[in-house]
Amino acid sequence: MKKIVGKAFVLGDDIDTDQIIPAEHLVYSLDKPEEKKFYGRFALSGVPDSVSGLPEGGIPFTQPDKFESDFQIIVAGKNFGCGSSREHAPFALQVAGIKAVIAPGYARIFYRNAIDGGFLIPYECFESLNGTIKTGDELEIDTDLDLLHHKASDKQYPLRPLGDVADIVEAGGIFEYARKNKMF
Amino acid sequence: MTLTEKILARAAGKTKTIPGDNVWVDVDVLLTHDVCGPPAIGIFKREFGENAAVWDRKKLVIIPDHYIFTKDVYANRNIDILRSFASEQQLPYYYDVGTENYKGVCHVAMPELGFTRPGEVLFGTDSHTCTAGAFGQFATGIGNTDAAFIMGTGKLWVKVPETMKFIFEGEIPPYIMAKDLILQIIGDIGVDGATYRAMEFTGDGVMRMDMEGRMTLTNMVIEAGGKNGVVEPDETTFNYVRERTNHPFDPVYNSPDAKYHSVRVYKSSELEPMVAKPHSPDNKATVTEVKGTKLTRAYIGSCTGGKISDFEAAAKIIKGNELKIDTYVVPATTEVKRQLREVTFEGQTLWDIFESAGCHMGEASCAACLGGPSDTFGRLNHEEICISTTNRNFPGRMGSKKSQVYLASPYTVAASAIAGVITDPREYLPVTV
Ligand code: SF4
Numbered sequence: 001m002k003k004i005v006g007k008a009f010v011l012g013d014d015i016d017t018d019q020i021i022p023a024e025h026l027v028y029s030l031d032k033p034e035e036k037k038f039y040g041r042f043a044l045s046g047v048p049d050s051v052s053g054l055p056e057g058g059i060p061f062t063q064p065d066k067f068e069s070d071f072q073i074i075v076a077g078k079n080f081g082c083g084s085s086r087e088h089a090p091f092a093l094q095v096a097g098i099k100a101v102i103a104p105g106y107a108r109i110f111y112r113n114a115i116d117g118g119f120l121i122p123y124e125c126f127e128s129l130n131g132t133i134k135t136g137d138e139l140e141i142d143t144d145l146d147l148l149h150h151k152a153s154d155k156q157y158p159l160r161p162l163g164d165v166a167d168i169v170e171a172g173g174i175f176e177y178a179r180k181n182k183m184f
Numbered sequence: 185m186t187l188t189e190k191i192l193a194r195a196a197g198k199t200k201t202i203p204g205d206n207v208w209v210d211v212d213v214l215l216t217h218d219v220c221g222p223p224a225i226g227i228f229k230r231e232f233g234e235n236a237a238v239w240d241r242k243k244l245v246i247i248p249d250h251y252i253f254t255k256d257v258y259a260n261r262n263i264d265i266l267r268s269f270a271s272e273q274q275l276p277y278y279y280d281v282g283t284e285n286y287k288g289v290c291h292v293a294m295p296e297l298g299f300t301r302p303g304e305v306l307f308g309t310d311s312h313t314c315t316a317g318a319f320g321q322f323a324t325g326i327g328n329t330d331a332a333f334i335m336g337t338g339k340l341w342v343k344v345p346e347t348m349k350f351i352f353e354g355e356i357p358p359y360i361m362a363k364d365l366i367l368q369i370i371g372d373i374g375v376d377g378a379t380y381r382a383m384e385f386t387g388d389g390v391m392r393m394d395m396e397g398r399m400t401l402t403n404m405v406i407e408a409g410g411k412n413g414v415v416e417p418d419e420t421t422f423n424y425v426r427e428r429t430n431h432p433f434d435p436v437y438n439s440p441d442a443k444y445h446s447v448r449v450y451k452s453s454e455l456e457p458m459v460a461k462p463h464s465p466d467n468k469a470t471v472t473e474v475k476g477t478k479l480t481r482a483y484i485g486s487c488t489g490g491k492i493s494d495f496e497a498a499a500k501i502i503k504g505n506e507l508k509i510d511t512y513v514v515p516a517t518t519e520v521k522r523q524l525r526e527v528t529f530e531g532q533t534l535w536d537i538f539e540s541a542g543c544h545m546g547e548a549s550c551a552a553c554l555g556g557p558s559d560t561f562g563r564l565n566h567e568e569i570c571i572s573t574t575n576r577n578f579p580g581r582m583g584s585k586k587s588q589v590y591l592a593s594p595y596t597v598a599a600s601a602i603a604g605v606i607t608d609p610r611e612y613l614p615v616t617v
Contacts, residue, residue, distance in 0.1 A: 014375055014464060016578040023219075023554045023581075027251065027258030030223045035258075046580050079376035082409060083578060084554070085311040086220065087327030107409055108380050109311055113327035164206055164343075174333055174341075175231045184337055 004099045004121070004141040006072025009061055010054040010130050011047065013077030017084045017110065019046035021092040030091060037067040039092035053135040062096055069096040073141070075133045076103040080122070081110025090119035100141055102148060102159065104128050115165050118173030123148075124160040186347040186442040187414055188382040191322040194436070195305045203346040203445075211243065213299050214334045215308035217290050218248035220327075222265040224309055227332035238273050239338035245277040245299055246270060247290035252281055252549040256557040288517035288548030291315040291403065291487035295395065296519050298429025302417040303436045307334060311406045312487050312575070317382075318398035319425060320417030320435055325406065345411045346445035347382040348373075352389030354452040359610045361497060362393060362400035363489065363573065363593035367458040368450070370408045371468025379409035381445055384438075389452040390415060395424045396493040403488040404575050407465040457596050457609055459571075462588035463579045471596055471608045481570040482507075482601035483562055483582070484594060485514030485546065486553040489573025492523045494594040498573075499529050499537040501598035501612045506541065508604030512562035513538045514546035514553075521548050555583040564589070571600045 025042045028035040044052065044061035053059025062069045074080075074093070080103040081089060090113050093101070100121040101114075114122045123141065125148070133139070138151040141159070148157040162169055171177035178184055185193065185200065193201040195209035216224055228236065238244050246266055251259035263281050270278035277297075279287040287293035291312050294300050302320035306313060309331045316323035326340070334340050350369055365385075370377070383405045390398065402413030415421075417435045425433065457471040484490065484498050495513070515521040524535040532540075539545060544562065552562035553574045564570055564583035570590070572582065577589035592600070595609035602612065 014578075016576075016581075018554070018576075018578050018581050024557055026219050027256060027262065027557070029226075029258075031226055046585065048579050048585060079379070079409065082375055083311065083576065085309060085313075085325035085327055087223065087309075087329060105376060105379065107376070108411055109325050109327060113329065116333070117327060117329040174329060178333070178337075183339075 002143040004073065004143060006099060006139060007070060008073050008075045008133050008135060008137045008139050009069070009071035010133055010135045011074060011076040012051050012054065012130065014079045014082055015047065015076055016082045017086050017089040020044055020081065020089040021086065022046040026086060026088050036095060039088065040067040040069070040095035040097070043069065043092040043096040054130060055134060059135055069098070072097055072099050073139050074098055074101040075130050076101060077128055077130050078103065078105045080106050082107035085109045087113045087117055090114040090117060094119040102129060115168050116174040118176070121169060125157060126160065129157060185439050186382070186384070186444070187320065187416060187436050187438045188322055188347055188412060189344055190436045191303055191305060192342060192344050201344045203344050205344045206341055207344060208339050208341050209305055211307055211334050211338055211340060212304035213243055213245060213306045214331060215245045215247065215290055215294060215306065215313060216331055217246070217250055217310060218262045218266060219250045220309035220331065221246055222262045224328040224331040224335065225265060225269050227329055228335040231332060232336040236336060238335045241273060241275055244275055244335065245294070246275060247279050247287055247293050248281050249289045250550045250554065251556050253547055253561065254557040254559055259557055286518055288515070289487045289490065289550055292491055292516035292520065295319065295399070295424070296428065296517060298425065298431060301425055301429070301431060301433035302421060303434045307331070307340060312403055314405050314410065314413050315399050315403040315487060317402040317413040318395060318415050319421055320414065322412055324412045343380070345380055345382045347384050348378055349384045349386065349444045349447040351387035351447065351449045352452045353387050353449060354389060355392070356389045356452045357455065359457060359595060359613055360455045361593035361595055362397040364455055364458045366401050366404045367460050367468060367591065368455065370404065370466045371458065371460065373408055375407060375464055375466045376409040378405060380411055382412050382414055383408065383410045384414045386416060391418060394493065395420060396491045399491070400488050404465070407575055457593060459596065459606065460577055460591040462577055462590065465575065465577060465591060471606060474606050475608055477606040478569060479509055479571050479600055479604060479606065480568045481509055481564070482511040482597050483552060483570055483572040483574065484597055485512065485516065485551055486574040487516055488575040489594055490514055490516035490520065492520050492527060494573055495524060495534050496527060496529065497594040498598040499534045501595060501609060502541050502602065503529060503532065503537045505602045507543070507601045509601055511543045511601040512546060512552065513543045514551045514562060515548045518548045552582050555581060571597050571606060573597050
């Protein structure tokens with residue numbers, strides 16, 4: 001059984017890719033470790049302060065002197081990752097230490113990028129959980145059973161099974177998937 | 185089948201596809217630019233080897249356009265990476281910065297260069313790749329990993345989308361532009377109203393539009409979450425494409441029995457000039473509802489609002505007027521810039537009209553449409569309230585998170601630049617129209 005465990009960072013609806021990683025930061029190399037870490041530093045830095053870390057807001061996702069976030073699972077509202085096609089978005093979240101996002105729905109390019117690049121798992125929940133879960137709450141995702149466990153309330157929430165793309169997630173990305181299936 | 189289903193079926197070597205099918209398609213054109221090209225190239229080399237060759241040199245188009253006129257060293261390094269990749273792979277279609285070949289915003293350059301051909305499959309590492317759907321092409325945005333995968337294999341998986349149909353009946357009133365139509369639709373269905381779906385635009389209101397008007401519609405399907413936008417090709421399409429390329433193409437049309445997710449009908453005569461208020465493209469209002477709203481800046485540019493027809497519209501209103509607020513004019517491509525100096529309205533070139541009205545004239549590129557490095561032309565570095573012909577107004581999109589952006593048609597932006605507050609373009613258009 002595979003588990004993803006971590007602290008929640010809670011966001012609202014329509015978090016677009018400019019908020020996930022503002023365009024001015026798209027210039028760093030994605031391979032060089034001394035530059036790559038800046039994606040972690042600036043991940044979610046475009047989110048207006050008042051709504052950064054709900055319900056109260058005012059919580060920086062990554063502390064100003066850090067390159068990795070204290071949070072590992074994002075809980076957001078609808079249409080997460082809308083906007084540009086920049087793969088830097090799921091990448092930046094991965095660099096910051098995010099393992100999974102839980103939202104009622106995603107913009108399709110973000111969803112695709114997250115899966116094909118093997119950056120993180122974009123789980124769909126059936127009802128919005130960003131009013132129920134608070135920033136800092138401990139969460140556990142059971143990826144076999146597609147279940148979310150919210151420790152503070154000891155409640156379980158079902159997540160939508162990944163369906164067709166589960167094989168790509170399992171393989172770790174589109175290249176690994178294609179190799180496994182002898183596509184090249 | 186719908187046009188989109190047919191194109192995907194053909195590209196997958198199948199006779200039929202239905203929405204929801206995952207199919208592997210052969211790619212006709214792959215587009216990338218300076219922001220996503222370098223990481224895609226990095227992944228391509230990591231996965232296929234340092235010395236791997238791209239699957240087809242003639243199918244890869246690289247158009248640097250985002251961060252061009254900046255001192256930012258990282259941004260400039262990206263151009264260097266593209267340049268050396270283009271020379272190492274001997275790519276015929278690389279449009280280098282600082283050369284005669286430089287084009288500017290890729291989605292406007294692609295049609296100019298004849299790469300948007302009916303019936304084909306185009307993927308691009310930019311969400312507004314959907315613009316090319318105006319030509320009856322299947323065109324959608326992808327990420328770097330998918331682009332690298334195509335560079336090596338020429339293939340990609342796609343889920344066949346359902347199609348939403350939007351019909352505009354009757355002639356479009358002369359004070360209404362394509363931008364008003366698409367802002368109306370996005371406001372009606374929301375920023376995720378078309379997620380995973382194709383959006384088709386039709387009706388005589390649309391089919392009478394020139395290619396640039398149709399491109400404004402398909403450009404912004406992504407703002408409703410759409411996968412691709414599409415307009416069925418016709419003589420207007422064929423004439424435009426044939427003037428620009430000899431490359432053969434095989435158009436595809438909707439079958440009479442095509443099934444749609446939904447159909448929405450608009451009466452063109454009832455359309456109003458629209459804006460999207462801060463901070464979302466679906467935050468719609470009619471200009472009447474928000475007129476008088478104070479502004480500090482106007483911006484005319486980008487892939488959706490920086491085409492020659494957009495400037496012709498703006499110039500028609502601006503000519504002979506003084507502007508109350510800083511107004512930035514950014515041609516999408518070098519070709520548009522050239523046309524600004526050639527096309528005239530009432531005996532004056534568009535360039536002269538803008539310059540003598542005091543507009544700040546920019547170089548062809550994305551410029552402040554996406555903020556960019558702090559020295560970017562027109563960037564909103566402070567608490568500006570800007571009215572813009574661009575396509576996105578999320579917080580911080582054009583620079584500072586403290587600024588506000590209203591999206592509107594070139595007519596509305598021009599009229600508002602004159603008055604310094606949001607203004608109905610009908611106040612400035614000649615009464616005869
Ligand atoms: S003009 Fe704006 S929307 Fe168009 S490609 Fe450039 S940054 Fe993107």
